[in-house]
Amino acid sequence: MEKSDIDDLITRYPILSTFEEPDVTRIIDESRIARFSKGTILRDRKESVDSVVFVKEGMLRAYTNDGDKQMLLFYVPEGQLSVMTAPRICQSQAIDYHIETATDCLLYMLQDEVLMELERKYPLLRNFIDSRLAMRLDRLFIELDGMMRQSQSEQIENYLDYMSQIFKSDIFPIKHTDIAKDLGIRRESVSRILDRMQEEGKVEISRGSIRLVRRNDTQGA
Numbered sequence: 001m002e003k004s005d006i007d008d009l010i011t012r013y014p015i016l017s018t019f020e021e022p023d024v025t026r027i028i029d030e031s032r033i034a035r036f037s038k039g040t041i042l043r044d045r046k047e048s049v050d051s052v053v054f055v056k057e058g059m060l061r062a063y064t065n066d067g068d069k070q071m072l073l074f075y076v077p078e079g080q081l082s083v084m085t086a087p088r089i090c091q092s093q094a095i096d097y098h099i100e101t102a103t104d105c106l107l108y109m110l111q112d113e114v115l116m117e118l119e120r121k122y123p124l125l126r127n128f129i130d131s132r133l134a135m136r137l138d139r140l141f142i143e144l145d146g147m148m149r150q151s152q153s154e155q156i157e158n159y160l161d162y163m164s165q166i167f168k169s170d171i172f173p174i175k176h177t178d179i180a181k182d183l184g185i186r187r188e189s190v191s192r193i194l195d196r197m198q199e200e201g202k203v204e205i206s207r208g209s210i211r212l213v214r215r216n217d218t219q220g221a
Helices: 002-011 014-018 022-031 112-121 123-149 152-167 178-182 185-198 216-218
Strands: 033-038 041-043 051-057 060-066 067-075 098-101 105-111 205-208 208-210
Touching: 002 022, 014 216, 022 105, 022 112, 051 112, 067 152, 067 178, 098 205, 098 208, 105 112, 112 123, 152 178, 178 185, 185 205, 208 216
Parallel strands: none
Antiparallel strands: 033 105, 041 098, 051 105, 060 067, 060 098, 205 208
């Protein structure tokens, strides 16, 4: 990891600015940069990379299994950390989830044992990790609750709103098959619901992407 990368991380996560210089140097020296192709499993019941991961390029996908279906829990987009790839840090062994690369990825990885040593020296680091974990778990439990309570139409609408937040745009490269995979819904049902949403003016669908139409968009037309 280069010093410029650390400077970028400090800007994103100011808690790092409280670290003493030798500890910052240790993070630089002991972090590794790795490229992974799309679909690489980083964490499941059997194994984990045991590292806190910063997504330099690409996006991670966390999901759980419902029988033979995969159900999306959350994405970790470019420029964000994942502590849930390091079970000893986040103490989440009891939760059945998987994390994979949703795209080809460039990741910065720091072994969890290094962070465990640092958190003993910097108590605020534990608070930071817990807050990141709480954010992820909130998303996880919202999704699990939604699976049981929401109709397929509601799940898709909420999913599209979530993806607009992930991509920071109302236009994002999502296919019908992606939605079906993430939500565990038949592709035919996804197509039917999206067609209806397009007729209602809620979305605009083009090849390989979807535009989420906000109410203000239609009012201003």
